[in-house]
Amino acid sequence: xxxxxxxxxxxxxxxxxxxxxxxxxxxxxxxxxxxxxxxxxxxxxxxxxxxxxxxxxxxxxxxxxxxxxxxxxxxxxxxxxxxxxxxxxxxxxxxxxxxxxxxxxxxxxxxxxxxxxxxxxxxxxxxxxxxxxxxxxxxxxxxxxxxxxxxxxxxxxxxxxxxxxxxxxxxxxxxxxxxxxxxxxxxxxxxxxxxxxx
Numbered sequence: 001x002x003x004x005x006x007x008x009x010x011x012x013x014x015x016x017x018x019x020x021x022x023x024x025x026x027x028x029x030x031x032x033x034x035x036x037x038x039x040x041x042x043x044x045x046x047x048x049x050x051x052x053x054x055x056x057x058x059x060x061x062x063x064x065x066x067x068x069x070x071x072x073x074x075x076x077x078x079x080x081x082x083x084x085x086x087x088x089x090x091x092x093x094x095x096x097x098x099x100x101x102x103x104x105x106x107x108x109x110x111x112x113x114x115x116x117x118x119x120x121x122x123x124x125x126x127x128x129x130x131x132x133x134x135x136x137x138x139x140x141x142x143x144x145x146x147x148x149x150x151x152x153x154x155x156x157x158x159x160x161x162x163x164x165x166x167x168x169x170x171x172x173x174x175x176x177x178x179x180x181x182x183x184x185x186x187x188x189x190x191x192x193x194x195x196x197x198x
Contacts, residue, residue, distance in 0.1 A: 001058035004043065004082070005167030008035040008075035009067025009095060012160060015042050017052050018167035025050040026164060035074045043082075057088060061170030063161040064092040065183035066115055066123045066136070072182040079180060091170040092180035096136050098166045099158035100127035105165075112148035114141070115158045117185035126151050130169075138185060 002024065007014040013035045014028035025046035031038055047054065062079040065072050076092070083090045096113045103111045104127075114124035117138060124144040125136035139147070148155035170178070 001171055002052060002056050003059045003061055003167040003171050004057045004079075005061045005163035005170070006039065006043075006075050006079055007063040007095075007161040007163050007166070008039055008071045008078075009063050009065050010071065010160060013038045013042060014161070014163045015039065015046055016163045016167055017046055017050055017057075018164055018171070020171070021168070023164050024052060028163070035071055039074060039078050043078075054082070055086065057082075057086070059170050059175075060088055060090045061163070061166045062090060062092055062180055063098070063163070063166060064094045064181060066095070066117055066185040069184070072184070076180055076182060089175040090180040091173055091175050091178040092182075093166050093169055093173075093178055094136065094183045095158045095161040096123065096125050097127070097130060097132065098161050098169065099156060100132075101130040101169055102162060102165050103127075103154075103156060104130040108154060110151060110153045112144065112151060112153050112155045113158050114144045114155065121185075123183075123185055126153065136183065 002019045005016040011032045016026040017024040060079045062075045079090045099113045109129045112126050114122040117123050121138045123136050126133040
């Protein structure tokens with residue numbers, strides 16, 4: 001099965017095509033903004049360069065965050081739009097779990113992982129063999145360090161999301177356990193007329 005992996009949650013725009021343990025094509029560019037304009041051409045370039053037709057893609061793995069509101073929507077919308085005419089399963093996997101899987105592969109099974117979400121906070125969770133012990137949540141960096149100390153685990157930054165690792169994870173995962181839904185770090189700042197929260 002060929003898996004298309006996508007990440008637009010941070011400053012990087014990344015995509016890959018993975019089959020088993022083989023990476024057929026991979027690209028990642030630090031663009032900051034402009035994911036909506038760059039993602040589709042990047043995927044097209046990977047498919048043309050590797051000779052993989054869209055009909056051969058059996059699954060799509062998309063990073064669900066946490067990250068910028070716009071970036072999250074770009075990746076999820078593209079994945080669902082690509083999948084719709086082919087009825088391709090779309091799996092959502094967050095960046096923290098991808099980092100936990102990288103660490104598991106490196107031999108570090110019990111870990112705490114965080115991602116900076118600005119405003120003095122991080123999103124963090126604890127993992128055992130890349131399975132979350134509790135849902136990721138917002139906290140201060142000091143709280144994340146205390147969480148790692150209680151677990152007697154290393155504390156690791158999930159600054160990026162390696163789409164190649166994520167695609168390999170998606171190949172064997174149950175789509176029902178990985179809905180393609182955004183993991184927002186916090187509620188949107190937008191307000192309704194009169195200052196009401198949406």
